[in-house]
Amino acid sequence: MRTGMMALALGLLALRFLPVLPPAGLWLLLPVVGLMLLPFRTFPLAFFLFGFSWAGANAQWALNDRLALNLDGETRWVEGRVTGLPQQAEGVVRFELTDSQSRRTRLPRHLRLAWYGGPPVNSGEHWRLAVKLKRPVGLLNPHGFDYDAWLLARHIGATGTVKDGQRLREAQWAWRDGIRQRLQAVDAQGRTGALTALVLGDGAGLSREDWQVLQNTGTVHLLVISGQHIGLLAGVVYLLIAGLARYGLWPKRLPWLPWACGMAFAAALGYGLLAGFEVPVRRACLMIGLVLLWRLRFRHLGAWWPLLLAFDGVLLLDPLASLQPGFWLSFAAVAVLIFTFGGRLGPWRWWQTWTRAQWLIAIGLCPLLLALGLPISLSGPLANLLAVPWVSLVVLPPALLGTMLLPVPYVSEGLLWLAGGLIDLLFKGLALMAGQLSAWVPVAVPLWIWALGMLGAFLLLLPRGVPLRPLGWPMLLLLVFAPRHTLPEGMAEVWQLDVGQGLAILVRTRHHTLLYDAGPRFGDIDLGERVVLPSLRKLGVNGLDLMLISHADADHAGGARAIANGIPVKQILSGDHLALPDELHAEGCESGQQWAWDGVKFQLWQWSSASDSNQKSCVLQIEANGERLLLTGDIDAAAERALLDGPLAVPTDWLQAPHHGSRSSSSVALLSALQPKAVLISRGNGNSFGHPHPTVVARYQKRGVAIYDSAEQGAIRLQLGRFKPPWTMLQERRFWRGPPPSSQ
Structure with missing residues (x-):
């Protein structure tokens, strides 16, 4: 079986x-x-x-339930019911709509919507909304977060922006949202968001700084993923009834064992529903149910059998759960513990058991975190050693009891106030650890090195005395000190990252690194911090010799501050340096400046008569082994005419489309002079500017210019100096992504 x-x-x-x-x-x-x-x-x-x-x-x-292609970008009136826990931050309400319907149009059942400046939206309400619909699509970058897979795993068939709407019916059966609203109204000593995350699994109230502290210390699971807390609650209920029966305090007419098992499972299931019943919660509930069932029948179950049945049960209920990182981390952590403590000769003291558990989980999950592209906390073992018992035994009891007693005003408020203070102490301690040692973003390694590291972790989890166990350390450390691929002299590697409606291009030679533009920032969304910086680290970039910001517009310079704060930058140049923040200490672009790195030539140009920020864009030409790339920022047709009178008006193999392919750029004169063989377009899918403009695309196609578009192909990697087609992220096939374009 x-x-x-x-x-x-x-x-x-x-x-x-x-x-x-x-x-x-x-x-x-x-x-x-x-x-x-x-x-x-x-x-x-x-x-x-x-x-x-x-x-x-x-x-x-x-x-099949995804939005039809002909509806992509269309605005339709949609009716449906709000589910989950809506999130409101920075004037934006984000929520999910289920059972969505529209007249004469078939829509996906589940929609994920954003309403800028919208009114409060509560779970369980029925709304009629005017929504601009979009097919599920995310940014595709090397070893980055796969938003497409995340949406598919949650069965979301379309996203959208709400333009207008009206509430049709008030909330019904929205008990989780009701509890959240009551929790948010209590005084939790400034930790209402963390309290809500602990009780309901809703992390929307945690600040960016809180998330950073949790990530740096490897303790995110303590406040959002509640699997271990569910097991703790079930165990407390079981032991309570067993203790009452042992001392004769349990009613004799009620058999204590069935009641203990039933009440323990009911407590686990109730807390699971309260926490949103996500994958780790389902795993915990299934394993607890199986253990209690076998306990009721007086059979020894073992540990691997419940884990295997829970694994199959979660996937049978939702096979797409395997697309979520939380699924792998949840089951892997339990498997490491079972493997570590199962079948060992001789007992360990309690303090040995606890300390070894933290270190061995860190070792066992290290290769998995690397494969999932997640940061690895170096202080995680020590942080969890203290934080897990603090949250499980000190914070959780008053938090859950206070939530259960919400109808009793003063008692519940006192318990939740106490829980909030205990959480605040936790965050202060974690912040001290995070300040000393932040999370490590590992560099992506080849498959064979990852396999050796996985084998090394397995060897280290074996008991002492097993032959070859010491070899685990050098094999595991290969993940940290993997041999780096070095470029040959005279060659350059170019990455156009997928940053939506913005630009960020990484250029590497044998010993030097340059970043041209830093990605956009709009409101609280900083893609320099969320996309560009993690991508640089995963590509092995620990510092920049030069960050060249073409001009000061937010879609090009918005992420510069996050980049400068995240990794060392030796020099920052810009075509509009006076408009950049003073702390960047940017210098002006000097037209005509030239230099060479490792046999690769670089040359700058800027229009001296520019009148606006776009025209001030600092243009960079890169030449490697006779193959040329021209990075143009947002220059318009007037600046292009001036460019043709300068030294960069020479045949160019690769052209970064000026101003994202807008109608005011990519003039006939520019294309005639440069004669590009291919063009790189960086833009957001379905952007409101209409980039690239159809007339510009037709202009490229008429001249036989190959088009590589980040909105369609994700990040693009070019090996300048080899005269070969680039590699795109869409060539890394996944069944939830669209097929690569048939022709370029």
Whole structure:
């Protein structure tokens, strides 16, 4: 039976690694084949086919529920019910709408919407909204967060921006949102957001600084992911009833064991529903239910069997859960603990058990965090050593009891005030640790190095005395000190990062690094901090020799401050340096300045008669082994005419589309003089400016210029000096992404 369950798990997981989904008819054929194999006792293969077909069918249903192409960018009136816990920050209300309907138009069942300057929206309310709809699409960058996969895992078929709306019905059965509103109204010593996260699993109230502290100390799971707290609550309820029965305080007419198991599971399930019933919560509830069921039957269950059944159960309920990092981290952490403490000879003292658990979890999860592209907390073992018992045994009891007693005014307020103060002490302690040692963003490594590191972590989890165990350390450290790929002399590697409606281009030679523009910042969304800086670190960039900000517009310079604060920058130049923040200490772009790095030539140009910020853009020409790239910022047709009178008006292989391909740029004169073979366009999908303009695209196509568009292909990697086509993120096939363009 266990072999069959393992085969079922492999079949359910196989979906995660498919580049494309097979034909829909295959999902109907595979279960039939599996049934035909059962009489031949080929149970593992049959179970694998069942799991694979069920996962594939669910993925196909989710993809079929996405917004139709002809509705992308359209504004429609939509009716539906608000679900989950709406979030409001910086004047923006974000929420999910389910059971969405529109007249004469089929819409996805689940929508994720943003309402700028909108009124308060509560869970359970029914609304009629005018929504500009968009197909699910996210930024695609090397080893970055996959927003497309995240949306698909949550079965969200479209996103949108609300233009107008009216409430049709008040909230119904929105008990979680009601509890949140009451929690937000109490005095929690300034920690209402953290208290809400701990009780409800809603992290919307945590500030950016709070998130950074939790990430740096590896304690995010303590306030948002409540799996271990559910187990603790179930254990307390079980032991309470067992203790009452032992001392004769439990009613004799009620058998204590069934009641203990039933009440423990009810407590776990109730807290799970309160916390949103996400993947870690489902895993905990399923494992607790199985353990209690076997305990009720007086059978020894072991540890691996409940974990395997919970694993299959979570994926059977929602096969797309495997697309979420939380799924892997939740099960992997439990598996490390089971493997570490199971089958060992001789007991450990309690303090040995506790300290070793933290270090071994850190070692066991290190390769997984690297594979998922997540930061690794260096202070995590020590932070969790203190924070886990503090939250579980000191903070959680008054927080949950105060929430249960909300109808009792003074008692609940006192308990929640106490819980808030205890959380504040926790954050102060974690902030001290985070200030000393921040999270490490590992550099992406080749598959073979990652496999060696995984093997090293496995060896280190083995008991002492096992042969070859010491080899685990050098194998694991390969993940940290992996050999770096070095560029040959005279070559340059160019990355046009996918930053939406903005620009950020990384240029690396053998020993030097340059960043041209730093990505956009709009309001509280800083893509320099969220996208550019993590991408630089994952690509192995620890510092910049030069950050060249073409001009001061927010879509080009917005992320500069985050970059300068995140990694060392030796020099900052800009075509509009006086308009940049003083703390950047930017210098002016000097037209005609030239230099060479490792055999690669660089030259600057700026229009001396520029009258606005766009025209002031500092233009950079890069030449490697005779292959040229021209980075133009946001110059317009007037600046382009001036450029043609300068030294950069020479045949150019690669052109970064001026002003994102706007109608006022990419003039016929410029294209005739430069004769580019290919153009790089950086822009946001469905942007309100209409970039690139159809006339400009037609102009490129008429001249046979290959177009590489970040909105369609994600980040683009060019090896300048090799005269070869670039590599794009869309070539890294995933079944939830669209196919790569058929022609360029």
